Amino acid sequence: MLSRHLIKHDAIVGYSLSSTVLRGYATAMKQMQGNDTASTPNDWENARPYSELQGPSKYEMIRGVLPGGVFYKKTFIEGMTGMAKKYGDVFRIPAIFGKPEMVLDFNPNDYPIIFRNEGIWPERRSFEAFIYYRKVHREDIFRGVTGLLTTTGEEWAKIRTAVNPVLMQPKNAKLYLNTLLEVNDEFLERIRHIRDPLTLEVPDDFQDDINRLTLESVVGIALNTRLGMIHNNRDNPESKIFLKEIRNLFELSEKIEIKPSIWKIIKTPKFHQLMKTLDTLTVLCNKYIDEALKQIVLDTEGKLTSEVDKEKSVLEKLLRIDRRIAVVMALDMIMAGVDTTSSTLTGILFCIAKNPEKQQKLFKELKNILPNKDSRLTIDNMQNLPYHIVETLHK
Incomplete structure (x- = not known):
């Protein structure tokens, strides 16, 4: 081996x-x-x-x-x-x-x-059906800019170099703390609403709520936009369609990209379903992106549409580099960020739940910096968290 x-x-x-x-x-x-x-x-x-x-x-x-x-x-x-x-x-x-x-x-x-x-340049195995979608099926939308999801080698390196200052600097993650805290508050409100009053356990379909949390967070960072789909506006038909198509995306991708498929020879029904799902997601994402772009234009005219104490969105920052790359990267963040983040968060919660002694240690550490129910995380008090979740998983 x-x-x-x-x-x-x-x-x-x-x-x-x-x-x-x-x-x-x-x-x-x-x-x-x-x-x-x-x-x-x-x-x-x-x-x-x-x-x-x-x-x-x-x-x-x-x-x-x-x-x-x-x-x-x-x-x-x-x-x-x-x-x-x-x-x-x-x-x-x-x-x-x-x-x-x-x-x-x-x-x-x-x-x-x-x-x-x-x-110097990694040769990544890209999703070939995605490449087909962006270079052939909807070339009219992407026009040669296909993003990080569907590129490799030197082409991937050029895009990665352009977006690295915005996406890959660790310090940038702290800039979106207020946005994420706002999303988390809605998530906690949702938990209080759905948990069993006696056992305090959440329902078996809690994975749906985790998916909503991650999508809301990603959209908040990428576009400085709130969908309210965790609790306040969870019955919005558009949100339901979005989540349904995200799930379809990963289920169909496994059948088309991972399992043996003849779509390169004959366009199969599953392949056409995947193209339709990608069309729906692209339309929805572009709607959110267009609305965010309008807000950015209003801001430049001094209308003060950005919220106080909120960092500029990733989209707005990338617009200074390249408009086409900015739009595609925002699209990639929304479409690719939900399942990956949800899986990671689910795994972390599972490991913490399986190790109650570590959970208690983590709770005590958080209690020290958040002594009251209305205490808030800040950049300063987050510096005093020596016991990290990563350490929890390895001990």
Whole structure:
């Protein structure tokens, strides 16, 4: 496996690895094992051939997703975990129906090695149906600017370099504290409204509320706009459509992008459903973006439409760099930010709930800086939180 034996191959799909890069893998592995000596020609000579890397055949992949197959009605994680148990931490998925061959690595110790040796520009496996949507199906909207979700290599690097000062500076996260506190207040109000008065437990469908929390937060930061969909305006038909289509997006993407699909050969019903879902989300997102743009224009005329103590939206900041990139990045934040953030938050809450002693320690720390019910988080008192949630998860 990759973590123990270097695999000799001149192009592992997704990274376009050269023999020089693979030699770098061997050096990095030695360093991680406490050996700081320079690499030698033997690092490459001792590499195992790529042909030894195990994985399912094309027939096994197709049969596996059909009724009665090993992947049938299983999630992507369940399917991949099953293959890791069968083939080891590193295995390959064959090229099929126009999709390239892939190598999957389930050993976290390998990830730093891969990232440090992939070259100046990462070759990311993009969602090809998304690329089709933005470059072909709705080229009239995107006009060549496809954002970070659907780019790779040098094109990805150019966009990332342009937006990094706004999106990737850790200090920028603190700037949106007031916006997020406002969203969180509505979320707490929702919890008080739906929890059981005796057990104080929330309903089984609480995941829906978490999705609403993350979408409201992302829109607040990206556009400085409140949808009110957590509690105050949760029955808004537009909000319901948005959440429904977000869920459809990820369900259909798994069927089109992850599981074997012939959409590159024949446009399947699922493919057309995905295009329709993306159309609906794009229209809704662009409506929110257009409204935010109008507010920004009014602000420049001195109308003071921005709320007091609120940071300028990501959209407004990116407009100073490039208008087209600003609109697409705001769109990407809204469409891609809900499921990813919801999954992370759900995992954190689950881990805290499973470790009551850590939960109590975290509670005591928060109680010190928020002694009263009406106490508020501030940039200053947030500096006094030595016990972080990340630490909670690892202890």
